Amino acid sequence: MQVLSKTGLGLIVAVLFACSGDEGNGPGVGDGVDPQTQRWYGPQQVEMGRQVFADNCALCHGNAAQGLHEDWRQRLADGSFPPPPLNGSAHAWHHPLSVLLQVINEGGVPLGGQMPGFAEQLDEEQKLAAIAFFQNFWSDEIYANWQQMGGTN
Numbered sequence: 001m002q003v004l005s006k007t008g009l010g011l012i013v014a015v016l017f018a019c020s021g022d023e024g025n026g027p028g029v030g031d032g033v034d035p036q037t038q039r040w041y042g043p044q045q046v047e048m049g050r051q052v053f054a055d056n057c058a059l060c061h062g063n064a065a066q067g068l069h070e071d072w073r074q075r076l077a078d079g080s081f082p083p084p085p086l087n088g089s090a091h092a093w094h095h096p097l098s099v100l101l102q103v104i105n106e107g108g109v110p111l112g113g114q115m116p117g118f119a120e121q122l123d124e125e126q127k128l129a130a131i132a133f134f135q136n137f138w139s140d141e142i143y144a145n146w147q148q149m150g151g152t153n
């Protein structure tokens, strides 16, 4: 019984939240914030992002976006930079949402990097979910710093 009502409530919150994102403010984000966390994404985006990330990103960035190389600032044998952690320990938080989306769309190749672009492979919702997934590892302090750097702009 309790489980049922909790699920029902979660559903209502999810629907409300999804609607609040439909206003078209910024790249598909809206001006809604999750009432619990004060972040731009909600738990259902994190859940969707977990799968998107596992299928498309974890190979290079690690399952928990922790990075797979000891030092992301140290060039690899071929002269390229390793995929950095996206969990808040490197500098993904320097980039506002629009730039994070651009990196995912175009990859790093136009900037002389190694990451492939996902413009055709993923839809907007999946890309945003992947970002929500790795941002969910960020501390409130890192998230606040990101907002200072432009945040959802």
Ligand code: HEC
Pocket: 052, 053, 056, 057, 058, 059, 060, 061, 080, 081, 082, 083, 084, 086, 090, 091, 092, 093, 095, 100, 103, 104, 107, 108, 109, 112, 113, 114, 115, 116, 118, 130, 131
């Ligand atoms: C083939 C390996 C590879 C895959 C797969 C990959 N990346 Fe990357 N990613 C990189 C590398 C390497 C960089 C560093 C820039 C470069 O060399 O292109 C990077 C950089 C980034 C950055 C910029 C981080 C920063 O600190 O500036 C973001 C954000 C990012 N990746 C997100 C993703 C997401 C989300 C996915 C899945 C949809 C993904 N990447 C898939 C290799 C990869």
